[in-house]
Amino acid sequence: MAYTVVGSLTQTIPRILSQDEQYYPISDEGKQLIDSLSNKVALLRGFLDGSKKEKASKEEAEEEGMSLETRIREAANRAEDIMEHFMYEHLKVVRSKAVVERTDILYDFRELQIVLKEINSIAEEVERIQPEISGHPTILLSETEAPIIDTVTVGLEKHDVASHACPNKDPLKMALMDEDLSFSLLKQKVFPNTELKPEMNEIAWDVAKNCGGLPLAIVLIAGILFTAERTVISWGKIAEDVKDAVEKDDKFGQRIALSYTHLPLLLRPCFLYMGGFPEDHEIRISKIFKLWIAEGFVKDENEAEGYLNSLVRRNMPTITAFKSNGKFKTCNIHDLVREMSKSKAIDENYERRMSIGHPDLTGLARGYASTLRSVICFQPNDSSLRSLRKFKLLRVLDVVDTDAYSLPTTVFDLFHLRYLAFGCPMEVPSAISRLQNLRTLIIRPTKRSRKYSTDEVCLPLEIWMMPLLTHLVSFFDLLPNPEGAASALKELLTLSVVKKLICTKEMMKLIWNVKKLAITYFGDKYQEDYQLKNLVILSQLEKLTLFVMKGSLLQVKAKPVFPETLKKLTLSGWRFPWEDMKAIAALPQLQVLKLRDHAFEGDTWDTNEECGDEDYEEAEVNLFLELKYLLIEESDLENWVTEKRHFPALERLVLKGCGKLNEIPNDIGDISGLKLIEVDRFNEPLLKCVYEIQKEQDGYARVLRVRQL
Structure with a gap:
């Protein structure tokens, strides 16, 4: 825990120095004090990293090391608390347009001087002994060394x-x-x-x-x-x-x-x-990643x-579930391991920084409001949210399950907030732009929000004034037209579940760096051209979901043009003709394709027609080169004409709700990398066909699994 706090402090120090001109003036003496702190913290971090020099006995080293780690943890915690409280309080003064006096600034750093004396004492002790702690290496596995788990056999x-x-x-x-x-x-x-x-x-x-x-x-x-x-x-x-x-x-x-x-x-x-x-x-793995960040x-x-x-x-x-691309989707912690974790958190004074699932924020505020960095609630009540004004140092606030109709206005004074998730039947106020350090904004529907919200609720125009915003997930809000008053959200990587996005060239240039995009359209309310041809401008886009509810869009206007960077594509409700699949088949990096709720319509899908050559046997095939996962769900497809060479990388095929499809080509079974075919248990003719393909492959000593859905 000492290592974590020191690491966090090394991030806070440059942040307070880089933002002082904009939000709060710091005297030269104050800057010198912080610089001195920075130097000592670097020394302590080196010690915690496991610096090894000569020393007396191993047992003494371990004992001294643990004592020093405790002192380092407490001192670093105090130093960071002081600086972040300073940033919070003085920003409030600036925003209230009050005069900031130099004497006020100097006074606020007197407590930091006291902590620095303790840190200097610790640093002298570290320099004296530099113990060879028997600790643990900090070298981690690289991404290429992921645990080997066969996702299709789970x-x-x-x-x-x-x-x-x-x-x-x-x-x-x-x-x-x-x-x-x-x-x-x-x-x-x-x-x-x-x-x-x-x-x-x-x-x-x-x-x-x-x-x-x-x-x-x-x-x-x-x-x-x-x-x-x-x-x-x-x-x-x-x-x-x-x-x-x-x-x-x-x-x-x-x-x-x-x-x-x-x-x-x-x-x-x-x-x-x-x-x-x-x-x-x-x-959810995606959630825990955002929280760690x-x-x-x-x-x-x-x-x-x-x-x-x-x-x-x-x-x-x-690991309890996998994504279609084979990566981890969800996990849990065994009860006994969880109890051990809670015990260690108490031993290392970790609960002063994190609260997950606490039922009463008011009670929590009495003990830890001045130090908590994370508050994640699962069943808070309306009144408990009023205590949020006391949690001045919060970096993470998740109150998705709140019963409140709105968030307290004091939430938008939480200057250090980096992750905000809530679920309220309300419009997001323009004050959201005051959270200049916010990276993740998640607005999820609750039962109450689904009852009271409408399709026309918009995010505020000020959403374009949040330069560090990285993930924006909004389940019932529209992204506002920038109206020429916006700057590009250069850090935005995720824009998910927004409604009726009009993909103008101007809009696409403002979110040009996005990697994950999900949009919902409403076919029965079609009024204009959504300009989906401009999706091709998103040169970093890897995951795209286009969902149509309640009827089809006009295909002439709505036909998208996909960037070649796509790795995952999900289409639902579009009712495109199967001949339009040619553009998707040619995407060079596409690994996952999900076709849901009549994404394509028609009785026959013939991939030979996508080769662009009448002589199918001699044609050079460049179809679905990297596709590993294919899902067809809720389709009127009756005939699928294809060859193994058209899906050379396919590993998993899922056919669900395809009641008219009685068979698939035997050639599918000859795809060398195919490991699993999943079929709706109610489609008996298709099941029989797939089991015959499996039986044939068994004769070739290949393992092809079949799962009934």
Whole structure:
């Protein structure tokens, strides 16, 4: 936790210095004080990174190191609190157009001088001993080293040994296993296809035995072994830790806690954040990434993905669902691991910065309002939101499930807010632009909002005045016409679920960097040309969803032109003729294609017609070159004429609600990478056809799975 706070402080210091000219003047003395703090913090971060110099004994080093870490954590917390309170209070003064006196500025930094004395004392201690702590490496797995999980087989096969030992039960809550089964489970998780040297094999046996037959303990310790260096010294140290845990406490908790003890410092706050979610809560991966970024744990989603992969390799979160592109969609934390996480959060004073699921914000404000950075509510009431004015340092505020009709106006004074999610039947006020540090804005519908909101609710024009906005998700608001008073949202990567977006050239140039775009149109209210041909201007776009409700748009005006950068395309309700598929088939990077609710209409889809050559056998085929996932859902398709060469990369085919489609070409089964075909269980003729294709492939010693939906 000390590492996390120091890392956060290193981000806050340049922020206060870079923004002082705009929001608050800082005296030369104040700047010198902050510069001095910055230098000392850099030294402390180097110490926490694991700087190794000569010292006395290892045991003394560990003891001194833990004491210093606690002092560093407390001092860094105080320093950051002081500076962020200063920024908040003086911004309020500026906004109220009051006069800011230099004496006020100097006075506010006197408390920081006191903290700096403590930090100087700690720094002197660090420079004196520079202990060789036995800590943990901070090198993380790269994105290319993601956990190897076969996404298409999840839920199909009997992610093991434990389930065989005790069928029909949760393998992580089953009765105790004997030593043979314990070792088998450990082997499966750590080295399933490798024979170890005798000395390494002996260590693995010792580890399995000392887990006491507890499957969850075995899985978590396996995660430690899997990510550790595969040497006798490294594994031997882990085996000693497991043995020590058994000797100190024969209960389960000590052995579970080892997974945290061996966790790299950079991963600890990410894990504690996940552990704060309620019991049995399905955590959306995309959400947790945004929260980590808002808190400053990671710089972007690529780094967040690497961190998550590292945690998954350690079996600390459990992946519960996958996206169509094979990436993780949701996860959860086992109850016992969650309890361990909560305990560690208390030990490391982490609850002063984060509150997830607290039922009473008013009570929370009495204890932690001056220090909390994250408040995520699941069942708050209207009155509790009034206490938000006290949470001056918030970076994350999620009150999607609030019963309120509107957010308190004081929310828009939360200068440090980076992530705001709410669900209210109201128009977003123009004051939203006061949140100049906001990166993520999510407006989700609640039962009340669905009842009272209309299709014509607009986001304020001031939304164009938020230069750091990165993710905008609005389920019932329209994006306003910029009216020439806007600047480009250069940082915007996600613009999702907006309604009736008119894709003028001017609009596209204002969101030119967006990577994910989702738009809803209403066919029965068609009044104008939505200029979808200009989508091609979005040269960074990777994911596009175009959804039509209540009838078809006029195809002549509404026909989109897609940028070649698209990797995922979802179309719903458009009723395009199948011959229009040619433009989609030619997209060179398209990996996922979802066709829902009569996206295309007509009884025959012949991909040969998309080759552009009468001699199909000799034509050079450039169709769906990278497509791995194809979904056709709710379609009147009767005949699908195609060849394996038209889908060379296809891995997963889903046919749902295609009641008129009785068969697919046998050639589909010959696609070398195809792993899974999913078919609606009520379409018996199509099921029969698919099973015949599967049977034929079995004869070629290929594994092609079929799943009934």
